[in-house]
Amino acid sequence: MTKTEIIKRIENAGLAGRGGASFPVSWKWKSVAESLKSEKEGYIILNAAEGEPGVKKDQYILDNYLNEVLNGILLADSYLTSNKIKKIFLYLNKDYLKQFKKRINKELEKKAFKSIKDKIEYFVKPSYPGYISGEESAILNIIEGKKIRPRLKPPYPSCKGLYSKPTLMQNVETFYDISLVSRNEYNGQRFYYINGNVKKPGVYRFFSDLPIEEVLKRSGNYTDESFFVQVGGQASGEVLNSDQLFVPAESTASIMVYNKKRTDEKKLIKFWLRFYQKESCGNCSICREGTYRLYEMIKKDEYDKKLFFEIVSSLKETSFCALGASLPVPIYSYFKNVLKEKIVE
């Protein structure tokens, strides 16, 4: 397949990154290709960090569609001019490496992957701090052996990524989609990981514009008990009540279902805050200090709600990276959509 063909197909399919940020794939590919024109070498990274609690779709894809994922990487390698791609990093969390390394190696023995086989290198995601270790610019630092921290953007990885060279980094599902697109088999579907208080937890595949309510119904997970959901991860996902499910699932499209009556309000907030406090890399002031202070506050019986939301607001407004900036998502939406509290700042 020619370069123009593949990029055209990706464009026509309207493919968006499945790692959470939903960035158009064709833009990223073109940007890396453009940067490679004036550079001798570049890198491809498969991001299989999947560090967000309550998201398990990449594991499922690797388990069931390994060949497609590798084929996606192969297509990227050839689109970006194979001899310019110095290395291809498979960046996996520890469990996935253990689970899939043998199978990946075996798969790579196939003739089809001959051109990328020798360029493949495994890289294990550090377990602490684990969340930021899935962020793309932090991954660059990690592979380069630097302190685990997000980088300032711009420059973006597609221009100056690993070792300052153009770097294409995509999520597992994205490479899978690319493989489908190349065969004209992509039909706009995506993976949903459904878990929590449901009858049939697991990974499902539906059209990406399907309303959340339908996703729950069709997967046999809709319940008559009063519930609310968190969409896009158990940490950073947005909280919606059961009347708000007429929209499609965004971000990583995982759906966590909470039983409203049996969920302890404070415990849930505490869970989120503890997660962020523990996972903050410590690079920027507001995330390092803010997540800590919020967690300290919620641990007490009484806390100053105005101050609490001043900090939450500043996390949204001034965080260095998406990690800190995502804490306000579950907090705000939970207060607004489920607790129906007016936020005073």
Next chain:
Amino acid sequence: MKPKQVKKIKVIVDGRLYYGVENETIFQLLKRKGFDIPALCHHPDLKVKANCRICVVEVSGCETLKTSCSTKIESGMEIYTSSDRVIKARKINIELLYASHVEKCVNCSYRFECDLLKFARQYRLKINRFSDRKKNRKTYKFGKAVEIDDTQCIDCNNCVEACQLQGISFLKSDNYGINTEIKPVSDKDKTCVYCGQCALHCPVAAAQEQDSAILVDKMLKDKKKIVVAQIAPAVRVALGENFGFKYGVNVEDRIYTALKKLGFDYVFDVNFGADITTMVEAEELVERLSDKKAVWPMMTSCCPAWVNFVEFYHPELINNLTTARSPHIHNAAAIKTYFAKKKEINPKDIVVVSIMPCTAKKQEKEREELKYKGRKLVDEVLTTREFSYLIKDNKIDFNNLSKSEGREYFNSGSGAGAIYGASGGVMESALRSVPYILNKKEKEEKEQEEKEKGKNSKKKNKNGNIVKAENAKLEGSLEFKSVRGMKGIKEAEVKIGKKKLKLAIVSGLKNIESLIPKLSKYHYVEVMACPGGCIGGGGQPIPTTDEIVEKRMKGLYGIDKKREKRRAHLNKEMMECYQSLKNSENKDKLLHTKYKKSKRIVVKTTKDIPPF
């Protein structure tokens, strides 16, 4: 060639039109236009890290606030610097940083300059809403020079980067989240050389000189001894910055008066000591030139951080270092012997306090080799910052001090002494005196020869004028422009007498490594640990940037130009003193020193004990 056209970019700030230049950040533009934007981690000479998150501004069309330090201006950008949104976020971020820092503000010696404290006031922070989460952190003490107090640290990483820029990399940011802390690396092949660049780049004095100000203040107040001060060349062109003077202004007169007001009994000028150092060093150079077995190149040794560097990282260069002591030690020797004798004071009753642009001098004064009759020559060292603190803490109205008091002794420092504070200055000073020493030596040798041959030299001195003119020629050049300036490595070649000398001048320790492999091609190498020399020293006012250092440098050359005597050997008072030190039976212990291979420093950790 046509000058490159600078593209102007229109932006609107708080409703008014401004023109920025391409590639400029919002912060740079706002600073240039005089906006008051708070910032802590920002330093013009360091990378933009954007981790303090307080320089945020609102940019139209952007979902969140933007850190002005890391956002470039774009044509048509609408920026709001003090909207409610901006103030609200800044306020909480400053409060959070302050909460991890506060505890010593009441008696901190940096409290008159501290930006964080200033912002806390400016933004009317509530300061008791959070507990001090870092109160049980450690303080790392590096010798007697510098310390890193993690209880005050705001994790901006400037110290780590400054240390890297020196090529030392002794510091690292360890761990993550709220457990992030700055600490020394465990690598046994690395050591701290006490240059203090960490302290100079710390916005909140968590990295700081080890405090002597309070001790000195106490000594001045309970007056059991004769406490004297001596000021280094580089202090006078920098101190004024803390009192609103322009960069590089010489505030020497006020310094004298302020020191007298603080209660110092006598005030001396280290420029005088620098002239002694020049003589010792120039004589050594002349000696090496006539010694076939001499080690080349000769390298300067007045920078104690550089000496520490050699002793640990490159002990093979120890014999290259001049044996000359550093100017404030020479000056102190003159005070405690020559001056004490003249004034009939028991040297044991004199306490010498050096006021230095340097943190490494705090450790240098402790060196065994520099003791005289078992006692330290310099008793205490204050940095320029500590001196500024003493002036402010004692409520001395520095700006309204004019008349210079207390210029009684050792005031005759030459222009050569003055430029010691700038990179290239030590070498230039020596070069100004080398021809004189060379001629003197030749003359003495000739006379000796002639005496031996029994000839008389009646022919000489027939025509006084000709001799004078010849002498002037023999004095050699006065200004050596090629050794001046801010470049990290400067190279020059000068002709002294019949000899061509190859010179190299290094400032900023990182630059020395690239020069070491090719050292053999030089005769004389000057090294200063801090960029730009002592004027960029670790004890200087904050901020110190390359741009500011350059202005301080101009200040020093200005002093030199105005001096009637610009060569060390023309300083009569000094020459008299020098001769007396030279004739002393303890000559070697007053003028020369030794070096030895050293081990990695032992870092002492304390659990945050206040100095007194």
